[in-house]
Amino acid sequence: MKKIWVILSSLLVLACAVSAFAGDGSFKRVKSAGAMTIGLDDAFPPMGYRNDKGQLVGFDIDAAEEVGKRLGIKINWQPTAWDGVIHALNSKKFDCIWNGMTITDERKKEVAFTKPYKMDGQVAVVRFADKKHKKLADLKGAKVGVQKGSSAVEAVKKLPAAAGEVREYEDNPKALLDLESDRLDTVIIDDATGRDFIAKRPGKFRILPGNITKEPFGVAFRKEDVELREAVQKTLDKMVKDGTMAKISKKWFGEDITNPKKWK
CATH class of the missing domain: 3.40.190.10 (Periplasmic binding protein-like II)
Structure with missing residues (x-):
């Protein structure tokens, strides 16, 4: 009898636990x-x-x-x-x-x-017509633009190869303007923000494959x-x-x- 009560009690506790989770x-x-x-x-x-x-x-x-x-x-x-x-x-x-x-x-x-x-994460944006930089490793010695105080500043250090020069900008639009004018090789930027810029200006920029950070x-x-x-x-x-x-x-x-x- 005692064993039956133990079993019933255990089943009741289990049922309550399942019920609490499922409902x-x-x-x-x-x-x-x-x-x-x-x-x-x-x-x-x-x-x-x-x-x-x-x-x-x-x-x-x-x-x-x-x-x-x-x-x-x-x-x-x-x-x-x-x-x-x-x-x-x-x-x-x-x-x-x-x-x-x-x-x-x-x-x-x-x-x-x-x-x-x-x-999401930090990505590298290059000019759409840029044929020199096809992957992140190609940015060795590149002139890189980042927004001052953003996580892109640290992301540059995680590139497969060291950049040649890092320029800090007040905001991303100014950095992208220099990229478009061929004064930079790439801009490191948040993926969502970067893609937003690209969608609004088709044919100007593209993102290199892979995220620098995830x-x-x-x-x-x-x-x-x-x-x-x-x-x-x-x-x-x-x-x-x-x-x-x-x-x-x-x-x-x-x-x-x-x-x-x-x-x-």
Whole structure:
């Protein structure tokens, strides 16, 4: 009799644990409300920013709106200060953060991420007609432009071969102007920002294959909201498989950068 009670008790504990994991109610909460609220910095082109008409646009905006459509919920956007965005999420001011957020070990201590949907990082931009520089290793001895105070300054040190000269600029547009005028061989820049410039000025620049640094982007949720995160992840997986993410990527970056096979 005692053994039976022990077995029953163990099964009950196991059942409760499984139930707690599989039914946290987070997706049901959002579904019942008919909307999912997303926190973001609305000045981060091309991921999420305001256009000339003040409308919220960008790669992340299109992707999230499509996820909402497929889940049958409305997407509400909540602009917030980036330095406090994780605290705001855990204070339940919104349901997730979807705004080109880099997945880091430090952030994983506070939030739970989806799988990476884009691999960001520092890349090398060269002139479109440049035939001398075909890969990162070709930048040996090159004249390199970077934005002062940006992570590109450190990224230069990680190039396969040492640069010949590094020039620091107040902002990326000024560096790219010197690149276009043949006063630089390359500009090291954040991948998302670089591709935004390229998409807006087709035929002027291109990005050398491979990232100098790798910074995966993911959607962040509260750790306890397992159901909601899984619902979004499954929808994103379907969007990658059916080509929707590729279509959105081509709109904002001029090519498909959502395929994990291209991140290596």
